[in-house]
Amino acid sequence: MVIHSKTTxxxxxxxxxxxxxxxxxxxxNRAVDGVDLQVKAGSIYGVLGPNGAGKTxxxxxxxxxxRPDSGSAQIFGHDVAKEAQIVRQLIGVTGQYxxxxxxxxxxxxxxxxSRLLGLGRGEAKRKAVELLEEFGLSEAAKRPLKEFSGGMRRRLDLAASLISQPPLIFLDEPTTGLDPRTRxxxxxxxxxLVKTGSTVLLTTQYLxxxxxxxxxxxVIDHGRVxxxxxVNELKASVGTSSLHLNIxxxxxxxxxxxxxxxxxxxxAGITAEAGTITAPMANADSVTDLLLALRGAGIPLSxxxxQKPTLDEVFLTITGQDKVSVKTSEEAGATKKEVAIG
Structure with missing residues (x-):
């Protein structure tokens, strides 16, 4: 879906x-429960969380x-409830076909x-060709959309949102279902987009x-930030190192x-890979104590x-839940496994 957008x-x-x-x-269901956000202009801001966390x-x-039940939000200083028409001129939204x-x-x-956004006929055609080439859809340019795969539709969705590049672009899980090369x-x-002046706020399950x-x-969980x-601050918040053990x-x-x-x-958390436990570790000296304790309990390690902590350990530590899983993209025959939350 594309919302009309222009710079004001x-x-x-x-x-x-x-x-x-x-x-x-x-x-x-309290889907969103008191969310506070500040997104600096000219940046990429990620909203990370499992399905049902309240991101979308x-x-x-x-x-x-x-319309929010309570609370307030402003886009470039314009209230989303009181100045909705102005806000819609400043944003682009993807997430639907x-x-x-x-x-x-x-x-x-x-x-x-393009024509709906005010471009002339010639300019609209040139823009369409340019965007289809950028998103690898040139060969399918003349095919009807009903023949497009999910990944192709997602690429077209983002292309449409860039016809008139808005100051703020919302990307709701923009790469879900795409093969690694397309991602x-x-x-x-x-x-x-950010280098050329836009701000991007994206939601994602991919760490x-x-x-x-x-x-x-x-990081949003159960409707709350x-x-x-x-990323480095979040990693540092759970310790300087991350422990990985295969039992x-x-x-x-x-x-x-x-x-x-x-x-x-x-x-500590048990990951999707059977027999693996991960945990943040602030003091490397405690490794010796841990190995002795595991040996004393008769628990052999393979x-x-x-290692340095990763975002999945951050999420696990912050939420206290074992939510790390593995997603596999099926788009275009991809076989690469991608770590995701959900």
């Missing part, structure tokens, strides 16, 4: 997004698609969107995506986890390593 006066604001105490309830609902409120007519080609759809191309495009792109990250900062006998996992938490005084 007053774009020298330091904050592209300022949200305070946003709340949205659906029946008995937050984006929809900021984009004027949902961009199409006017499923029977029309990709080129025809982009030309129609990398999308990342390059997102970086280019590596937030790590690669975001200047700052907010449970941590916020740069030889999976039957010892639960006991080993308890011992690790007792010795290190921190939260592998042991100490």
């Amino acid at each position: 006066k007053g774009m020298a604001k330091e904050w592209a997004v300022e949200a305070k105490g946003l709340v949205k309830t659906f029946g008995n 609902t937050t984006i929809r409120m900021l984009a004027t698609l949902l 961009a199409s006017v007519d499923e029977s029309l080609s990709a080129t025809e759809n982009l030309v129609i969107f 990398s191309q999308m990342w390059d495009t997102i970086r280019r 590596d995506e937030a790590d690669q792109l975001a200047d700052r990250v907010a 449970v941590a916020e900062g740069t 030889e006998d999976p039957g010892n996992l639960a006991q080993a986890k308890r011992i690790i938490e007792e010795v290190l005084g921190t939260k 592998e042991f390593s100490v």
Whole structure:
């Protein structure tokens, strides 16, 4: 979906997004429970969390698609509730398929969107060709959208949102379902958008995506921001090192986890890979004590390593939940496994 966007006066604001105490309830479900956000203009801001955490609902409120039950939000100083029409001129939103007519080609759809945004016929055609080439869709330019795969539609959706490059772009899980090569191309495009003057706020389940792109990250869980900062700040908050152990006998996992938490005084997690336990570790000297405790309990290890902490350990420590899983992209026959939360 694309929202009409154009640059207006007053774009020298330091904050592209300022949200305070946003709340949205659906029946008995408090989907967003007091979210605060500050997104600096000219940056990439990542909102990270599992499915159902409240990421998309937050984006929809900021984009004027949902009215908050309480709290407030401003886009470049304009209130999303009181000045919704102005806000819609400053933003682009992706996350739904961009199409006017499923029977029309990709080129025809982009030309129609361009014309709706005020471009002349010739300029609209040139823009469509340019965007289709940038997103690797030139060969499919004349094919009707009903023949497009999910990944192709997602690329077209982002292309449509860039016809008239807005000051602020909301990307709701923009690379879900894409193969690794296309995801990398999308990342390059997102970086280019910021270099040419836009601010990007993206939601993602992919840890590596937030790590690669975001200047700052907010971790949302159960409708609340449970941590916020740069990726390095979040990693540092859980310790300087990360412990990784492979337990030889999976039957010892639960006991080993308890011992690790007792010795290190921190939260450990069992990852999606069977037999592996990870835990943040502030003091490397405690490794010796831990190994002795595991040996004393008769728990043999098949592998042991100490590494820098990753975002999955950050999420695990912050939320206290074992939510690390592995997602595999099926788009375009991809076989690369990607670490994700959810």
